[in-house]
Amino acid sequence: DGGITQSPKYLFRKEGQNVTLSCEQNLNHDAMYWYRQDPGQGLRLIYYSQIVNDFQKGDIAEGYSVSREKKESFPLTVTSAQKNPTAFYLCASSFGATYGYTFGSGTRLTVV
């Protein structure tokens, strides 16, 4: 079955550590996205990528980094520069905005 897979479901990070969230899709979608979701704030775009080896910053890119070496994969690194990383992170993919996005099941990151 085609879909988009995020791992892990839950992740704990110590202060000062970098962590990487995985996102893989087998839908043959060109575009991939990372969103952050906090209670009462809706979806906020972190980064997106339209093609391999190219990506653009979203509204809240500071403290995050991404790579797009393969069409299927778009990992997100939450760096120690991100001061408030505890949140629910969602990855999505699409053929383009007019088709809507397919979302993964999310990763909940907690700083301990």
Add this chain to the structure above:
Amino acid sequence: QKEVEQDPGPLSVPEGAIVSLNCTYSNSAFQYFMWYRQYSRKGPELLMYTYSSGNKEDGRFTAQVDKSSKYISLFIRDSQPSDSATYLCAMSPPQTGANNLFFGTGTRLTVIP
């Protein structure tokens, strides 16, 4: 002004009630309209997809678009406890760019048995 406005709720209704969820928008270029359902601690899933104006029905769900008023609605008939979730509206202009989907903040719905 945000591109898409959505009342965050929360909204609580008794089982069997008709639910109306709404979004307003400011960009008259929006042509594609969607509703996503998100259960707690899960990713959003596409529930309804509509192009331009009019109504679309799928089982107990009806999506309605009024482009003249820049207003979209999702109606849920005979609501069930399993409909308890956050509902997000989303919309896009005709351009097929990757980053042209605009989301509402979501309305949290609880259906009480």
